[in-house]
Amino acid sequence: MYAVVFLLSGIGLLGLTLLLSGGSLSDVAPAGNPPTEGGLDAMQQRIRELDNQLAAVHAQQARQLLAGSLVALIVMAVVSLVLGRVLAKRVLRPLRLITGTTRRISADSLDQRLAVTGPADEVKDLADTVDELLERLEASFTAQRRFVANASHELRTPLATMRASLDVAAAKADPPASTVALADRLRTQLDRVDHLLDGFLVLARTQHGALADAAPVDLGDLIGAAVRERSADVQTKGLSVTVDVPPKTATRGSPALLARLVGNVVDNAVTHNENDGWIRITGSTSEEETVLVVETGGQVLDQRQVDRLTQPFERLAGARTGSSGLGLSIVAAVAAAHRGQLTLLARPQGGLRVSITLPAAKVPVPA
Numbered sequence: 001m002y003a004v005v006f007l008l009s010g011i012g013l014l015g016l017t018l019l020l021s022g023g024s025l026s027d028v029a030p031a032g033n034p035p036t037e038g039g040l041d042a043m044q045q046r047i048r049e050l051d052n053q054l055a056a057v058h059a060q061q062a063r064q065l066l067a068g069s070l071v072a073l074i075v076m077a078v079v080s081l082v083l084g085r086v087l088a089k090r091v092l093r094p095l096r097l098i099t100g101t102t103r104r105i106s107a108d109s110l111d112q113r114l115a116v117t118g119p120a121d122e123v124k125d126l127a128d129t130v131d132e133l134l135e136r137l138e139a140s141f142t143a144q145r146r147f148v149a150n151a152s153h154e155l156r157t158p159l160a161t162m163r164a165s166l167d168v169a170a171a172k173a174d175p176p177a178s179t180v181a182l183a184d185r186l187r188t189q190l191d192r193v194d195h196l197l198d199g200f201l202v203l204a205r206t207q208h209g210a211l212a213d214a215a216p217v218d219l220g221d222l223i224g225a226a227v228r229e230r231s232a233d234v235q236t237k238g239l240s241v242t243v244d245v246p247p248k249t250a251t252r253g254s255p256a257l258l259a260r261l262v263g264n265v266v267d268n269a270v271t272h273n274e275n276d277g278w279i280r281i282t283g284s285t286s287e288e289e290t291v292l293v294v295e296t297g298g299q300v301l302d303q304r305q306v307d308r309l310t311q312p313f314e315r316l317a318g319a320r321t322g323s324s325g326l327g328l329s330i331v332a333a334v335a336a337a338h339r340g341q342l343t344l345l346a347r348p349q350g351g352l353r354v355s356i357t358l359p360a361a362k363v364p365v366p367a
Helices: 002-021 040-104 122-170 177-206 219-229 231-237 255-271 303-310 327-337
Strands: 215-218 240-244 250-253 278-285 289-296 341-346 352-359
Touching: 002 040, 040 122, 122 177, 177 327, 215 219, 215 255, 219 231, 219 240, 219 255, 219 278, 219 289, 231 255, 250 255, 250 352, 255 278, 255 289, 255 327, 255 352, 303 327, 303 341, 327 341, 327 352
Parallel strands: 240 278
Antiparallel strands: 215 250, 278 289, 289 352, 341 352
């Protein structure tokens, strides 16, 4: 735009120069004694010759001026293009810094600020506005996490009290059958509430920032432990489980959170599977990333409903109500906290494919 404006102004200036230089010359009478009558014709002929020569010289100068002006205009247009880019980069440098810093700021680094210095111009006003927005977002996120963590901790106390009261009532000599049945039903509901609170705590922890207990973790060990933990349910439903995870399929992160991630994925595969179904768990690793895939069979699912499973309390249509709806949302949050990603895909043949991509461990996992 700068070069085009310069080119148009240069063309206007050149046209004005040519217009002013193309004016008629005023006739000036020669100085000296007046010519004699006999030499009048010769003098007029001489004047005409001089006028023709002067007109030719003027036309040649005009052509040279035009050619030189065109060359200068082309050169200056190129120079103006270069200067325009240099000036644009220099003027827009603060905006590029603001853009780069804003992109690096995420939910885990809302404490960062742009802190642009310089004169009080439009760019600094924009940076200050973004800083104020980040400050409000940080306060809102902090209040949300603190509320979830505090509420979960505070609710554990009355739950423990109710559980102890049930145990005391059921431990009396010859308790009524109705009391025992009621205690069993209440224990089941208390277990569900306790599991729900535990999910809230995990979500709050994954959204809290850097992982203080990060270490190399072998996903194969976590998968083996999760499958063994659900072996009773696997046998009850007659599921066929295939595990193909190569050795040293590892990532770096929180062992507790990664164990919860793997446990939730395996639990989801067992709980929401059909009788006599199958589960296939595979893993792969490269220099940059580690991929864990858990596939199950079953009925054909709607991909639009599957995409919503990463949100808290979302369930598939017709799914069991015993699920808290936090399992895969916790998996997504733990993967995001480890700079990874959860991908859910409804298999065309039926069932679900859960793929988790995590950064590969840069150091070997200790034995």
